[in-house]
Amino acid sequence: MTNPNGRFGEYGGQYVPETLMNELIHLEAAYNYYKKEPGFCAELEELLNNYAGRPSRLYYAEKMTKDLGGAKVYLKREDLNHTGAHKINNCLGQVLLARKMGKTRVIAETGAGQHGVATATAAALLGLECEVFMGERDCQRQKLNVYRMELLGAKVHHVKTGSQVLKDAVNEAMREWASRVEDTHYVIGSTMGPHPFPMIVRDFQSVISREARAQILEKEGKLPDVVMACVGGGSNAMGMFWNFIPDEHVRLIGCEAAGKGIDSGETAATINTGKIGVFHGMKSLFCQNQDGQIDEVFSISAGLDYPGIGPEHAYLHSIGRAEYAAVTDEEAVEAFEYLSKTEGIIPAIESAHAVAYARKIAPSMDKNQVIIICLSGRGDKDVASVANYRGVKIDE
Amino acid sequence: MSKRIADAFRNGKAFIPFITAGDPDLASTERFVLAMAEAGADLIEIGIPFSDPIAEGVVIQEADIRALRSGTTTDKVFEMVKSLRQKTDIPLVFMTYLNIVFYYGYERFFARCAEVGISGIIIPDLPYEEKNECAGIAAEHQVEIVSMIAPTSRERIQTIASDAEGFLYVVSSMGVTGVRQKITTDLKTIVGQIREVTSLPAAIGFGISTPGQASDMAAISDGAIVGSAIVRLIAEYGREAEEPVREYVRQMAEAVHRL
Numbered sequence: 001m002t003n004p005n006g007r008f009g010e011y012g013g014q015y016v017p018e019t020l021m022n023e024l025i026h027l028e029a030a031y032n033y034y035k036k037e038p039g040f041c042a043e044l045e046e047l048l049n050n051y052a053g054r055p056s057r058l059y060y061a062e063k064m065t066k067d068l069g070g071a072k073v074y075l076k077r078e079d080l081n082h083t084g085a086h087k088i089n090n091c092l093g094q095v096l097l098a099r100k101m102g103k104t105r106v107i108a109e110t111g112a113g114q115h116g117v118a119t120a121t122a123a124a125l126l127g128l129e130c131e132v133f134m135g136e137r138d139c140q141r142q143k144l145n146v147y148r149m150e151l152l153g154a155k156v157h158h159v160k161t162g163s164q165v166l167k168d169a170v171n172e173a174m175r176e177w178a179s180r181v182e183d184t185h186y187v188i189g190s191t192m193g194p195h196p197f198p199m200i201v202r203d204f205q206s207v208i209s210r211e212a213r214a215q216i217l218e219k220e221g222k223l224p225d226v227v228m229a230c231v232g233g234g235s236n237a238m239g240m241f242w243n244f245i246p247d248e249h250v251r252l253i254g255c256e257a258a259g260k261g262i263d264s265g266e267t268a269a270t271i272n273t274g275k276i277g278v279f280h281g282m283k284s285l286f287c288q289n290q291d292g293q294i295d296e297v298f299s300i301s302a303g304l305d306y307p308g309i310g311p312e313h314a315y316l317h318s319i320g321r322a323e324y325a326a327v328t329d330e331e332a333v334e335a336f337e338y339l340s341k342t343e344g345i346i347p348a349i350e351s352a353h354a355v356a357y358a359r360k361i362a363p364s365m366d367k368n369q370v371i372i373i374c375l376s377g378r379g380d381k382d383v384a385s386v387a388n389y390r391g392v393k394i395d396e
Numbered sequence: 397m398s399k400r401i402a403d404a405f406r407n408g409k410a411f412i413p414f415i416t417a418g419d420p421d422l423a424s425t426e427r428f429v430l431a432m433a434e435a436g437a438d439l440i441e442i443g444i445p446f447s448d449p450i451a452e453g454v455v456i457q458e459a460d461i462r463a464l465r466s467g468t469t470t471d472k473v474f475e476m477v478k479s480l481r482q483k484t485d486i487p488l489v490f491m492t493y494l495n496i497v498f499y500y501g502y503e504r505f506f507a508r509c510a511e512v513g514i515s516g517i518i519i520p521d522l523p524y525e526e527k528n529e530c531a532g533i534a535a536e537h538q539v540e541i542v543s544m545i546a547p548t549s550r551e552r553i554q555t556i557a558s559d560a561e562g563f564l565y566v567v568s569s570m571g572v573t574g575v576r577q578k579i580t581t582d583l584k585t586i587v588g589q590i591r592e593v594t595s596l597p598a599a600i601g602f603g604i605s606t607p608g609q610a611s612d613m614a615a616i617s618d619g620a621i622v623g624s625a626i627v628r629l630i631a632e633y634g635r636e637a638e639e640p641v642r643e644y645v646r647q648m649a650e651a652v653h654r655l
Binding site: 013014015016017018019020021022023161162167168171174175178179180181275277278279280281286288291292293294 | 446447448450451453454457464469470493494495496498499500520521522523524525526543544545546547548549550552556567570571572
């Protein structure tokens with residue numbers, strides 16, 4: 001699906017300043033070499049299995065299934081990975097690759113802090129210097145993760161430009177990379193940015209669906225009817241979709257953050273409200289105004305609070321292979337509480353968007369049908385902000 | 397008929413100032429551009445503000461924010477240029493990010509450029525590999541797409557230069573725009589490699605703020621580009637920046653033209 005210029009249909013590409021072009025070319029060559037190099041693959045597999053705790057479980061959510069009264073619901077438990085989310089899959093891959101490339105320093109952007117924590121973790125383990133860029137507003141709503149990154153030895157830059165969220169953190173990380181590209185690798189956290197990042201991140205995350213496909217065949221003896229995941233930039237969703245894309249009868253559903261609603265003006269639902277454009281190195285869909293200025297977006301979830309979406313999702317949407325539903329803050333918070341009480345699993349507020357949509361569609365499906373939800377992360381980090389949303393004051 | 401990019405380099409070294417359109421408002425921008433033209437600028441870059449200018453340092457980022465807050469839109473920038481064109485024939489180029497052009501529509505954008513007398517455009521997030529995105533349409537309207545060459549370009553220098561038009565924008569330093577104490581890149585070698593494959597002029601930008609730096613840079617190339625230092629004066633003096641900008645450009649242009 002990826003052509004040599006990193007295109008997914010009309011989406012993708014490499015829209016970056018000339019300063020970064022040679023580095024992207026170098027990165028693509030290094031990645032294409034190492035992804036087939038047995039030593040690299042063995043080392044990564046060892047890290048994923050014995051450090052990050054893979055394979056992640058495919059858990060049959062029996063109580064949720066019975067409660068909803070329709071399709072069987074399975075949860076792909078990425079929340080049980082080391083550092084508490086799917087982000088570690090990509091970070092171990094990219095930081096290991098960076099070390100092979102001779103880099104001594106990694107930088108990353110982060111929204112909710114999960115990618116920053118995973119990058120800081122991989123950097124600590126593999127012995128690279130790490131600096132993370134995080135919007136000041138996100139630092140405020142995810143204080144625990146800021147401290148966690150510092151604990152792991154990373155330097156956290158509080159980004160005070162623009163709307164002070166994920167988009168602005170990406171801007172600053174790109175500026176930093178352009179100023180120090182020789183010894184630094186930029187660990188992009190999602191299936192976004194210029195080629196080869198959407199491909200690299202997808203490949204490192206595709207372990208999710210490689211496992212899930214085998215696990216469901218073993219448990220159910222058939223493929224699922226629906227596979228779903230939350231979508232911001234789209235890395236856990238691409239990872240969850242990838243190995244099911246050729247299975248044409250498997251419905252792929254991405255759940256985006258509608259914030260206060262797709263017509264409220266306070267939303268981050270890119271597929272539902274965005275238009276085609278070029279930003280952060282890629283041609284894709286973006287929330288933008290009538291002059292092509294990038295909009296400030298809104299979501300309770302810092303991890304989905306991004307005005308764009310990865311180019312491969314824009315492509316899957318354009319050819320009708322994947323569907324993209326919008327889930328509001330209120331629905332996500334309800335799902336957050338629902339899964340906690342029903343299954344004893346506190347999901348990340350990001351993942352709760354997928355849980356919310358499953359609650360909508362499962363009841364009308366047949367009992368012999370199967371849904372897999374990618375539970376991309378755990379919700380410990382969100383407890384304080386959900387309490388705040390509900391008007392409860394707690395001290396962290 | 398307004399002058400073309402090539403005319404800016406016809407009488408020796410060129411001094412090329414940059415200004416963000418709409419900072420603090422478009423009427424002021426028009427006055428500042430005229431002042432710069434009168435003070436000896438050879439070519440002027442007009443920035444169309446973008447919400448997320450990833451190649452810019454803090455000074456120009458803030459100018460973009462001020463410009464957008466003052467209600468600057470792409471259409472209003474075209475109107476301002478149209479009005480400017482009644483008063484000066486100095487060559488003008490735009491500097492903006494691809495999404496602004498893409499969203500306006502390539503055909504519509506470049507047709508408007510031709511209509512109001514814009515000779516070229518610098519798009520920092522449009523590298524050589526993606527140039528075909530709009531090169532054809534721009535060429536149909538005689539708008540030249542200025543290519544950039546960076547300290548990291550190495551073997552790409554001659555590929556980019558042989559396919560370039562207008563002039564080559566040589567980025568002096570790693571990172572983003574902004575004033576620098578020292579420029580350490582081996583620019584002489586880069587300019588030498590450019591000259592092996594093209595007769596187009598090469599001007600150096602990023603980090604230049606003093607007459608001494610401008611003179612040094614122009615000595616090893618065909619001109620010096622200055623942005624942040626001018627934008628900083630506008631940030632300081634606001635609508636009253638016309639005289640400080642005129643005086644600054646006069647000194648800088650003199651330093652470059654003396655060569």
